[in-house]
Amino acid sequence: MIRDITIGQYYPAESPIHKLDPRVKLFTTLIYIIALFCFKGVLGLVIITAALAAVIKLSKVPFSFMVKGLKAIVVLLLITAAFNLLLTPGDVTLWKWGVFQISDSGIKNAVVMVIRLIYLIVGTSLMTLTTTPNQLTDGLEKSLAPLAKINVPVHAIAMMMSIALRFIPILIEETDKIMKAQMARGADFENGNLIQKAKAMIPLLVPLFVSAFRRADDLAMAMEARCYNGGEGRTKMKPLKYNAQDRKAYLLVIVFLILVIAARIVLPFPM
Amino acid sequence: MGIIKASKLVHEYIRRDEEGNVAAITTALDHVDLDVKEGQFIAILGHNGSGKSTLAKHINALLSPSEGSLWVDGMDVTKEENVLPVRQTAGMVFQNPDNQIIASVVEEDVGFGPENIGVPTDEIWERVNYSLNAVGMTKYRKHSPNKLSGGQKQRVAIAGVVAMEPKCIVFDEPTAMLDPNGRKEVLETAHALNKKKGVTVILITHYMEEVVDADYVYVMEKGNVVMQGTPREIFSRVDELKEHRLDVPQITLLADELRNAGLDIPLGVLTREELVECIMKCRNHM
Numbered sequence: 001m002i003r004d005i006t007i008g009q010y011y012p013a014e015s016p017i018h019k020l021d022p023r024v025k026l027f028t029t030l031i032y033i034i035a036l037f038c039f040k041g042v043l044g045l046v047i048i049t050a051a052l053a054a055v056i057k058l059s060k061v062p063f064s065f066m067v068k069g070l071k072a073i074v075v076l077l078l079i080t081a082a083f084n085l086l087l088t089p090g091d092v093t094l095w096k097w098g099v100f101q102i103s104d105s106g107i108k109n110a111v112v113m114v115i116r117l118i119y120l121i122v123g124t125s126l127m128t129l130t131t132t133p134n135q136l137t138d139g140l141e142k143s144l145a146p147l148a149k150i151n152v153p154v155h156a157i158a159m160m161m162s163i164a165l166r167f168i169p170i171l172i173e174e175t176d177k178i179m180k181a182q183m184a185r186g187a188d189f190e191n192g193n194l195i196q197k198a199k200a201m202i203p204l205l206v207p208l209f210v211s212a213f214r215r216a217d218d219l220a221m222a223m224e225a226r227c228y229n230g231g232e233g234r235t236k237m238k239p240l241k242y243n244a245q246d247r248k249a250y251l252l253v254i255v256f257l258i259l260v261i262a263a264r265i266v267l268p269f270p271m
Numbered sequence: 272m273g274i275i276k277a278s279k280l281v282h283e284y285i286r287r288d289e290e291g292n293v294a295a296i297t298t299a300l301d302h303v304d305l306d307v308k309e310g311q312f313i314a315i316l317g318h319n320g321s322g323k324s325t326l327a328k329h330i331n332a333l334l335s336p337s338e339g340s341l342w343v344d345g346m347d348v349t350k351e352e353n354v355l356p357v358r359q360t361a362g363m364v365f366q367n368p369d370n371q372i373i374a375s376v377v378e379e380d381v382g383f384g385p386e387n388i389g390v391p392t393d394e395i396w397e398r399v400n401y402s403l404n405a406v407g408m409t410k411y412r413k414h415s416p417n418k419l420s421g422g423q424k425q426r427v428a429i430a431g432v433v434a435m436e437p438k439c440i441v442f443d444e445p446t447a448m449l450d451p452n453g454r455k456e457v458l459e460t461a462h463a464l465n466k467k468k469g470v471t472v473i474l475i476t477h478y479m480e481e482v483v484d485a486d487y488v489y490v491m492e493k494g495n496v497v498m499q500g501t502p503r504e505i506f507s508r509v510d511e512l513k514e515h516r517l518d519v520p521q522i523t524l525l526a527d528e529l530r531n532a533g534l535d536i537p538l539g540v541l542t543r544e545e546l547v548e549c550i551m552k553c554r555n556h557m
Binding site: 133134162163165166169170215218219221222223224225226227228229233234235236237238239 | 328331333355358359362363365367369370371372373374375376378379382383384385386387388389390391392395396399416417428431432435
């Protein structure tokens with residue numbers, strides 16, 4: 001059961017989206033989120049939907065993968081929809097019971113909010129599906145580089161992220177091993193109520209933490225032995241470079257944002 | 272002067288209590304002298320707690336001596352500005368293959384060392400290709416280290432050190448966590464680097480069999496070098512080795528028993544072929 005966890009959930013494929021520079025994808029995701037929260041009217045929604053559909057088609061990632069991401073937030077979606085629907089006062093009240101009411105603007109808000117959340121999850125999971133964790137950390141490090149000037153340890157953060165990603169499968173394997181060792185000696189992880197189950201985790205977590213610290217110590221020494229000295233004076237084996245495709249993508253993204261904002265001004269109906 | 276020279280090297284681990292007072296002092300190295308010539312294959316033998324790993328960490332400037340002096344390729348390791356050049360000259364391979372691989376792709380891990388010392392991108396690729404080839408792991412360059420066997424992981428770790436072009440590589444019990452196949456792979460790689468590329472190798476181990484092919488052997492016990500010499504010299508002193516709680520290779524042990532039983536077999540037999548030859552000679556004399 002514990003092996004089913006996939007972090008980063010990269011979907012390997014040969015597509016123009018996969019080949020884009022990770023910085024472009026990070027920037028695009030940011031613009032996309034801004035567009036999602038500032039669109040108004042049905043025209044804006046049509047533009048965003050068309051853009052999202054085009055990118056999904058280009059990425060060659062099966063749509064079912066993105067729907068999988070949605071399953072995790074169904075509860076959140078329902079709660080958001082219910083709150084918006086029942087608690088927004090409006091001009092026309094259709095139904096009222098105590099503090100709860102259903103109004104015209106309540107219905108509108110609920111629909112828009114649900115659409116926003118669904119689009120948000122689909123769009124951002126598209127980024128993680130088409131970018132390897134390593135590219136993502138590289139992209140983050142490069143994009144956040146200006147922050148280093150105000151003493152943000154950008155390189156250290158990126159290094160920590162990539163090491164964490166490298167050790168996730170190792171630690172999962174170790175958890176599995178410790179679990180089996182404890183089960184062989186009569187530990188019970190499956191039965192009992194919630195509190196009993198949580199208590200059963202303690203003999204699992206303690207050895208796991210001890211070994212994680214030992215690993216961290218070993219790894220730090222191995223990194224030092226290989227002349228690791230922080231980010232200064234480091235060169236890159238796979239440096240990030242923009243090519244023509246990346247420039248085109250940047251242009252398209254800006255055009256997309258302008259279109260969404262224009263749609264909001266020209267036709268802010270029916271919201 | 273050799274590539275590594277230690278003179279009266281002392282290292283003390285100091286344990287302090289909560290107020291910062293010295294609670295206990297453990298002397299891990301007690302006036303150790305060492306002289307390694309360039310291109311040699313050196314083995315350092317010893318039991319757990321004999322100070323052999325502490326010595327290894329000094330050669331890579333991961334620890335600094337409490338007393339005495341240590342030079343690596345003419346550089347004094349106690350000087351702060353020498354730390355990085357020393358680490359570049361003397362690479363180090365550790366015991367646990369999982370805990371020394373940093374990247375999640377084999378070739379990126381090999382490139383980690385060169386990246387740290389500021390090698391230009393094109394040259395990093397050349398070095399990565401060369402190093403992976405030297406350890407025979409080119410086929411696995413795009414793989415994730417998690418999918419490799421212990422011996423393969425250890426070879427990736429060796430490639431990562433080779434890519435920094437060190438003159439000397441210290442192997443700190445590189446085979447302790449491996450199965451017999453993995454052990455063989457790693458030792459063959461170490462010997463190939465020594466013979467073909469002329470890299471000075473310092474192998475730290477407690478497996479007697481791994482020491483047989485070394486040029487020179489140091490035996491450590493409680494922070495001291497208690498025996499030194501060629502493998503043949505060392506293994507002709509069977510009783511002394513037993514005193515230091517070290518096992519003798521089985522062939523040497525058998526030869527020793529046969530000699531005690533009255534056969535005319537010389538001291539310090541190391542390989543099966545040698546023993547066969549000696550026994551044949553004895554038979555001819557009878």
